[in-house]
Amino acid sequence: MSAENEIINYVRKFVPLSDEEALELQSAFKRVAIRKRQFVVQPGFPVPYRYYVVDGSLRAYVVNEEGQEHTISFAVEDWWITDYNGYIYQQNATMFVVALEDSVALRLEFSKEQELKARNPKFETFFRIIAERGLAYQQRRVINNLTLSAEQRYQDFLDKYPLIARRLPQYALASFLGMTTEYLSRLRRRASRKS
Amino acid sequence: MSAENEIINYVRKFVPLSDEEALELQSAFKRVAIRKRQFVVQPGFPVPYRYYVVDGSLRAYVVNEEGQEHTISFAVEDWWITDYNGYIYQQNATMFVVALEDSVALRLEFSKEQELKARNPKFETFFRIIAERGLAYQQRRVINNLTLSAEQRYQDFLDKYPLIARRLPQYALASFLGMTTEYLSRLRRRASRKS
DNA sequence: CGTCTATTTGAATGTACTCAAAAGCGGTGG
DNA sequence: CCACCGCTTTTGAGTACATTCAAATAGACG
Numbered sequence: 001m002s003a004e005n006e007i008i009n010y011v012r013k014f015v016p017l018s019d020e021e022a023l024e025l026q027s028a029f030k031r032v033a034i035r036k037r038q039f040v041v042q043p044g045f046p047v048p049y050r051y052y053v054v055d056g057s058l059r060a061y062v063v064n065e066e067g068q069e070h071t072i073s074f075a076v077e078d079w080w081i082t083d084y085n086g087y088i089y090q091q092n093a094t095m096f097v098v099a100l101e102d103s104v105a106l107r108l109e110f111s112k113e114q115e116l117k118a119r120n121p122k123f124e125t126f127f128r129i130i131a132e133r134g135l136a137y138q139q140r141r142v143i144n145n146l147t148l149s150a151e152q153r154y155q156d157f158l159d160k161y162p163l164i165a166r167r168l169p170q171y172a173l174a175s176f177l178g179m180t181t182e183y184l185s186r187l188r189r190r191a192s193r194k195s
Numbered sequence: 196m197s198a199e200n201e202i203i204n205y206v207r208k209f210v211p212l213s214d215e216e217a218l219e220l221q222s223a224f225k226r227v228a229i230r231k232r233q234f235v236v237q238p239g240f241p242v243p244y245r246y247y248v249v250d251g252s253l254r255a256y257v258v259n260e261e262g263q264e265h266t267i268s269f270a271v272e273d274w275w276i277t278d279y280n281g282y283i284y285q286q287n288a289t290m291f292v293v294a295l296e297d298s299v300a301l302r303l304e305f306s307k308e309q310e311l312k313a314r315n316p317k318f319e320t321f322f323r324i325i326a327e328r329g330l331a332y333q334q335r336r337v338i339n340n341l342t343l344s345a346e347q348r349y350q351d352f353l354d355k356y357p358l359i360a361r362r363l364p365q366y367a368l369a370s371f372l373g374m375t376t377e378y379l380s381r382l383r384r385r386a387s388r389k390s
Numbered sequence: 391c392g393t394c395t396a397t398t399t400g401a402a403t404g405t406a407c408t409c410a411a412a413a414g415c416g417g418t419g420g
Numbered sequence: 421c422c423a424c425c426g427c428t429t430t431t432g433a434g435t436a437c438a439t440t441c442a443a444a445t446a447g448a449c450g
Binding site: 365384 | 395396397398399
């Protein structure tokens with residue numbers, strides 16, 4: 001895959017694009033480098049962009065009144081990330097989005113996204129499909145949170161994303177799974193003693 | 196509002212429709228009466244429809260291995276409901292969807308929805324918007340589940356949906372909020388003693 | 391009414407958290 | 421290349437929020 005057209009290949013998985021359309025799509029994105037620990041979204045600020053990760057990893061999280069961090073989503077290669085609520089309603093963010101590693105992403109500005117959708121129904125279709133899939137994914141996550149114990153949630157994540165589980169810092173994974181980092185540490189020890 | 200064009204008014208909140216388009220939309224739906232305790236979706240069966248509730252209320256829930264029920268979503272007037280994962284991927288359901296009261300809904304068949312979207316980008320836009328909003332909503336729910344205690348989740352629901360909270364059976368609300376019906380009963384008693 | 395379903399209450403229990411301290415790890419500069 | 425610093429993970433002890441199970445009570449429906 002050429003370094004420059006990841007997003008084209010990605011979108012073509014969902015809708016067919018002519019070469020001209022592919023170019024139009026491509027030019028709506030801006031390639032950005034994001035250093036480890038750099039923030040691209042912060043609470044109280046507007047959310048002008050969504051990000052498609054080409055390389056590296058990012059993490060979205062909220063901080064509650066007690067100062068506890070809760071991971072809302074991760075993004076590695078081929079995934080999208082932003083404060084979704086802030087982005088689609090064009091309101092100020094309530095989340096942080098930060099790079100876990102030095103990363104490269106394609107940044108799409110909200111107004112550019114609107115233009116794409118207005119100019120060509122194929123792009124409208126594309127964004128509809130990824131929103132639908134995102135919704136289905138979030139719903140599966142809600143189901144997991146409601147029906148599984150902490151240990152089962154961890155196992156489930158391991159089964160589905162073994163590579164990602166090894167790449168993420170434990171505190172980030174723990175708070176994504178809805179438990180403390182101390183507790184995940186204990187779960188891991190128990191699991192390793194068994195096997 | 197005429198009894199027959201709820202869906203038109205609803206869709207027009209998001210995209211403008213000519214009278215002709217409104218008619219086209221309308222005719223894609225089938226009006227159905229659903230009796231209390233009647234199921235419209237069951238695990239292991241296909242999910243050919245999504246439902247827009249005109250009157251009454253429905254509940255989507257899963258049952259885990261231990262036999263516990265967990266409410267995934269409710270729908271009252273003006274809300275949509277189905278097994279979303281089963282519907283968009285056209286796979287067999289994993290949820291039940293059942294009427295909590297005698298209800299009336301507008302039923303949209305998957306293939307009809309595809310036709311609507313293919314024929315007119317406005318419909319594509321509409322479904323994109325409701326998927327985006329659904330996604331944002333699910334994400335807020337995940338955040339609530341991760342950051343709030345059982346009592347706070349209940350209070351939050353009360354603040355946002357006071358009318359719905361009074362309409363729902365307690366067991367359904369409790370399992371939606373991620374707690375047992377016994378515990379919600381105790382929370383309510385505590386709350387009433389204070390005030 | 392009588393039956394079935396839903397809610398309440400009590401007592402015991404467990405899963406997961408809090409707080410504190412120690413140990414491990416990684417990057418940076420002298 | 422080693423020493424140090426900050427960040428992350430581990431471990432221990434005590435605790436709490438919420439569950440489980442059982443039984444009683446209340447409410448809805450035919």
